[in-house]
Amino acid sequence: MTDKYKEILDALISEGFHEITDHTKKGYDFDFKITPYSLNTKLSFRFDNLEHFTEFLKRTEAYTDKRAEVLNTTFIELGLNPSDFFYVNFYAEGKDAEM
Numbered sequence: 001m002t003d004k005y006k007e008i009l010d011a012l013i014s015e016g017f018h019e020i021t022d023h024t025k026k027g028y029d030f031d032f033k034i035t036p037y038s039l040n041t042k043l044s045f046r047f048d049n050l051e052h053f054t055e056f057l058k059r060t061e062a063y064t065d066k067r068a069e070v071l072n073t074t075f076i077e078l079g080l081n082p083s084d085f086f087y088v089n090f091y092a093e094g095k096d097a098e099m
Contacts, residue, residue, distance in 0.1 A: 043090040050082035
């Protein structure tokens with residue numbers, strides 16, 4: 001795992017998020033939003049492109065075909081170019097209304 005991924009995982013763990021899995025597995029206690037900008041939180045991380053983020057998800061065993069479909073749809077809806085950088089803003093599951 002690259003140093004960048006380790007930094008992200010360490011930050012998630014220090015905030016109490018211990019398992020990066022899909023919604024069907026017990027222990028899934030966080031979610032994320034993709035934005036073209038940082039939300040300036042401790043859990044806002046820049047990814048170089050969609051392939052970079054997909055690699056991160058695969059290394060953390062959080063990648064599924066369904067998640068890939070949702071990510072592609074999200075990029076289309078947000079008007080983001082999958083080749084450009086973006087931010088992933090992690091937060092506690094159920095807290096998305098506050099963001």
